[in-house]
Amino acid sequence: MSKTKKVLVLITAMLLVLCSLSFSGGQKEAEAAEGTFPPGELVIYGYGNPQFLLQYYDDFLERNRDIAPGVAVEIVQTEGEADARQKVTMSYTAAAYDELPDVVFTAPVSMQAMAEAGILEDLSEFVESVRDKFVDGAFDQIFYNGRYYGFPRSFRPKVLFYNIEIFEKYGIDPKEMDTVEGWIEVGRKLKKSSNGEVFLSYIDPGHRTWRYFGRRGFMPQANARIWDDEGDVVIDTDPGAKLAFDTLDTMYKEDLLFKSAIFQPPLYEATRDGKIATYYIGAFWSEFLRQNLPDMEGKWRVMPAPMFEDIGTRGAPTVAIESIVKKPKMPYAELYKKYWLDFHLNGEARNRWTDKMVEQNAPYPNPITPELLADPYWKEPSAYYGGQSFREMEGIGLQNPSENLRVTVKDAEADQIISAEVEKYVAGDQTMDQAIKNMGKVLRDRIGSAPAKK
Known part of the structure; x- marks a missing residue:
């Protein structure tokens, strides 16, 4: 073997060792992060006044840094229900999955259209496990072809x-x-x-x-x-x-x-x-x-x-829906389920967020669980x-x-x-x-x- 070939073999061997070490290090890092969600942004397509909900998202993440140490929420403001649906549908149809949000705000008409196109995650098993905690009718318009394709954010009369x-x-x-x-x-x-x-x-x-x-x-x-x-x-x-x-x-x-x-x-x-x-x-x-x-x-x-x-x-009543977008990589689907349950079942956090909304003269919906609605806080007089x-x-x-x-x-x-x-x-x-x-x-x-x- 010539001297040049020996050098090339040596360099190749060293590169293989470095790659192996790098891979091994990555494996150790993944094991250390087991039980947590990967760093990154959970992206939501919203409309109306979604920026005020961001304050609850941020509070939730701060209270759950043990499972989401490097996660942040980004809300992309859309013009409305139809605009959000069109943006998601166009990206999905073009297979531009990296452009898709993790969650989309929607309403019954658009939810059905996106579910029909295979864009939304089937949440039936999860919904069936928690729906008895909510007021009657809250999930009625989220039920389509025998399946649930979203969560109610609010249910207002x-x-x-x-x-x-x-x-x-x-x-x-x-x-x-x-x-x-x-x-x-x-x-x-x-x-x-x-x-x-x-x-x-x-x-x-x-x-x-x-x-x-x-x-x-x-x-x-x-x-x-x-x-x-x-x-x-x-x-x-x-x-x-x-x-x-x-x-x-x-x-x-x-x-x-x-x-x-x-x-x-x-x-x-x-x-x-x-x-x-x-x-x-x-x-x-x-x-x-x-x-x-x-x-x-x-x-x-x-x-x-x-x-x-x-x-x-x-x-x-009118329901506002949040749906999880179905795409090849869904790193934050389970995290969003945890957030959604927290928003509707954590009375202390919900009241604290509502107080902030009142101070800012900002929008907020009533709870849609009988447990939270029974709290005297939700019967307080308004000037x-x-x-x-x-x-x-x-x-x-x-x-x-x-x-x-x-x-x-x-x-x-x-x-x-x-x-x-x-x-x-x-x-x-x-x-x-x-x-x-x-x-x-x-x-x-x-x-x-x-x-x-x-």
Whole structure:
């Protein structure tokens, strides 16, 4: 063997020894870290106000450094449910797994679409082991094709906010709004007594009228349907849907609704000026009142959503969902399960975080476990609501709920079609009867049918 070859053999042998040592060292490091989660970032795609939840994530990690010594949470703000779904779906379809988050905030329509595409982890075994600790109904809309594809982050009722000063000024008893029919009659009284200056509520010229008055409002309370159990379109023939749309039509035609986009300054200004008496909307609206109208502290009260006289159920609760994204490497799936349980079962930590949210005038939901809800902390009075306990009323709002609309994988597209017809109605381009007729026709032409109920 030549001298050069001997040198090359020696160098090769040394490299093999170094690689072996390096591998051995890595093995020792992994053994030392056994029982912990690897250093890195747990990435969440969120929307709404997810940055406030980050404070709970960080607190949880600090309390659990023994199992997650090098883990941090990053929240990527998305524009909303559809945007989060589209971003996740595009990365998954392109097999760009490194771009995928570990967790995605979502809602029933998008959850079903992502589950159907194989994007979400099946959490059924875990959910079945803990669901009896939660309030009734919290998991209903997370159940799809016999499996659970997420966790509920919150489960919030539909309620009725009202400006008590307006009712006292015009001598109207808020109890008259116990029914939808009574609520509308109150609107007529306010219009007459104020010479048209005070409106019962508002109507959004965009897609949120269908979202808040339709899908999350009158439709479930009227036992309405978009599809029948076989998946055929029935929105234009269903008596419940007719009741829901006719109710909105009555309010709008009688000029009981102030026309303004929700979440925008003109609506807040009109509210501040005493032009809007009530808001029929989810409990989340409390956060927007407090943040945008802090000068109205003490003027607002809240009660359960009014019910249709002939049906007798209150508003349908809205669930916010967190789903674990299914990808080749899922280092933080089990860690996130631990966090989620901590958020819903650790009363001391939950109350401490809520105190921080109150100090920052930030959003926070009620607990969704009977154990935490029984804590007197969740019945404390609120100065913003004139000493009424909004927290307690949010819990009461979950009693006697309406069943949510049946959701299918076709509903994301269906919502766009239905909302477009409602928007044309609000703009004055068609009557409500024409809008309903068009909904049925376009749904049949573009979608045909939805999956049958299982």
